[in-house]
Amino acid sequence: MKKFLKLVVIVPLLLVGCKDKGSNEVEVIESEDDSIENETLVIEMDVGYEALAESIDYYLTDQNFNGAALVSTGDKIIFTKGYGLANLEQEIPVETNTKFQIASVSKSFVAVSVLQLMEDGLIELDQTIDKYFPTMPNANRITIHHLLTHTSGLYSSNDYGYGGRYSTENTVDDLLEDAYRENNLYFEEPGVSAIYSNLGYDVLGAIIEQVSGMTYEEYVRVNIFKPTGMKDTLLNVDGLVFENFAVAYNGNIEEGYRARIFHPSYGYASGGVHSTVEDLYRYDRALANNELISEESYELMTQQYTRVGNKPYGYGWYTNLWIEDTISHPGNLVGWHSMMLRHNEDKVTVILLTNHDESDMNMAYTIARLVLANVE
Template sequence: MSHITEQINAYLEPLAQDQKFSGSILASVHGEIVYSNAFGKANIELAVDNTTKTKFRIASLTKAFTGVCILQLVERGQLHLEDPLSKYYPNYPNGDHITIHHLLTHTSGIANYTDDPHMLEWAVHSSTPEKIIERFSQKELDFSPGEQYKYSNSGYILLGAILEQITEQSYEQYLHEQIFEPLGMKDSRLDRPDYILDLRAAGYHFSEEGTLLNAPFFNSTNAYSAGAIISTVEDLHIWDQALYTEQLLGKSSIDQMFTPVKGEQDYHYGYGWVIQETPYGKLVSHIGGIPGFASILLRFIDSGVCVHMLSNIAQDVSEIGKKIAEIIQESPVKNIG
C-alpha cells in the first residue's frame, strides 16, 4: 500500500503545486481502499484545506444516480424503458417517437440545453424542472430518435421530472430515501446554493490569462437530475461498492445499465455510464464539469480497481484520474481480495 501511496503522491504533488489539481482522491481495489488523500484548498480565501470529507459538486456523475433511480422504477413496474415521452408529456414535440431508453442513452436527438451560449446569464437564477424543460422543448431535434448518439443534459432533466410524476416525490426526496439513506451516504444530497453545508468546497477557474479566480456563480437548480448532486469521495466509495451488490438494483438491471448502446469512436454510452474496453478490461466511468468543479469516476469491472476524483478547479481531470488508475493497475496490490 505504501508503495502505491508514494507513487501517487509523487505524481500529484507537483500538479497541486502548479495549481493543475486541487481536490480529493480515493481509490480502491475490490473494495479495499488503497489510496485516500486531498490536495489544495477547499477555500483559498479562508485558507481551508481540502480533505476526503470535503463536499464537492460532482456535476454529471449525477447521471449515474439518475440512471439507477429510473431502473428502480422499471424493476417495480412503475415505468418501462419503451415508454414514449408523450406518456408523461403529451404535448412534447416528437414525444411519440422518443422513449425512456433514448433519454438514458443520449440517443433522443433532443438539443442539449447547456450548449446555450447565454447559459451563465440565466443560470444565476433558480429554476424549476419545468422551467429548464421550457428552454429546450421547442427546439428542433438534432436527429431522429435512436439514430445517433449526442450527449444531451436535456434528456436527464426529463428523466428527473418523469420520476417526480411517477413517485409524487421530488427528485431530492427520492434520492435521499432510496439511495443516500439506505447506503449511509450521509454527506451526499442534491445541492442548492442557499443550503448551509459544512465542509463545502468553493469553486475556482482560470481566466484566459491564466489567473486563478472565483468561478462564476451557477445556481445548481439549473443542473437538477443531470448534474446537481454534491458529495465526497468517501461517499462515492460507498456508492461504488453498492453497485457490486443488489442493494439498489438486481443483477440483470446492473448488467443492462453497463451495456453499451451508441457512442463515439472510443466509447459507448449505457444508462448513465460511459463504457469502454481497455487493456485492463471493461471500464465504466463518467466525467463531470460544472462552473468551479470537475470530477471523474473510473470503475474497472474486471480488476476491481476504482478511482474517485473530485476537484474544485474547473479543469480537465480525466487524464489525472486515468494515470492514478494505471499506477494501481500496474502494482501487485491489484491482486488483493
C-alpha cells in the first residue's frame, strides 16, 4: 500500500510531461428509449479497485475537474463519478448520467458507420466521392479514405469558429454553401498532407445518408446507439433540450458565463453527438467485443495512416498517442470538452466529459498510465 500511495503523490507531476449568467425556461424532454437493447450492462464500480479509485479521485479533485469521469479495465469499472455543477444557476450537480456535447469524439461514430457499410459491400474505402458530390472541386480525386484520415485537402478556415449559421439548423449543403459564399473553403492536393477537417467528416455523414437511405441521425441511432444500449446518446439535430443535460460555460465553472449556444446540427456528424460517460462505456464494450464492426475492421480503424498536427491518426481516432497500443480522441467546442481513450488490448479505458473551458483533457493519459501501472 505504501508503494501505491507513493505513486499517487507523483500523479500530478506526470501531466507536465505529457502536455505536448441567466436561463430561459424550456420544455425538457425525456430521452429514454424503451426499445434500446442491451440494458443489462450495469454501470457500477468494481469493489476490487478501491485504492486505485481513491487515487483517481484524488487526482481529479486536485486538478479541479468539473464534469463526469469513468475509468475501466476490461469489463470492470474501476471508477466513475460526477464532479461539480452541471448547471451553475440552478446548482444542479454533475452525475454519471449527465449529458454533454462530446464534440469531435463524435468522429469515431462516423468511422464505425463507414466501416459497417464497407462490411455490407455498400462502400469502398478507395472509391472517389464524385458519385455523391459531383460538383465539388477535386471530388473525382478525393476518396473515402482521404476523408477519414483528414487527407482530402478539404478544409475550411472557419471550421466551427464563430461564423456561419451556428445557432440554427444546418445541413451539409448549408455548411458547404456558407463555405463557398464566404470564400473560406480551400482545397489542397488530396492525399498529400493531413489537415484536420470537420467539414470532411460532415461530408462523410452526408455520404452515409446517401448510401444507407437514412438520415445520419437515424443511421447511428439504429446501427450504433440502439444495439449497444446507449439510451442517453443522440445526435440532437432538432436542437431540443433533454433532461440531465449540462450547461456549457466559458472559463471557470464558478466565475464563467454561459457559452455561445451552437445548434447541434452545426456539429452534425463531425461533432454533434450528446452522450454520457456511462453510454460511452457501453460503446467501448461494443468495440471491445466486435459487436459493431469486425476485428479486421477494428484493425483498419486503429492503425496509423498519417499524422494530423504531428499526431498519428487512423480512422476517427488518434493512434498510439503518448501511450502505445491505444486509440484516443478529444472533443473541443466552446464550453464543451471531452476525451475518450481506450487500450486496444482492453487494459484501460478513460472517459472524461466537462462543461467548462478550464479542464485539461490530457488528464486522461495520466490516469491511463496510472491504471496500466497497477493492473495486470
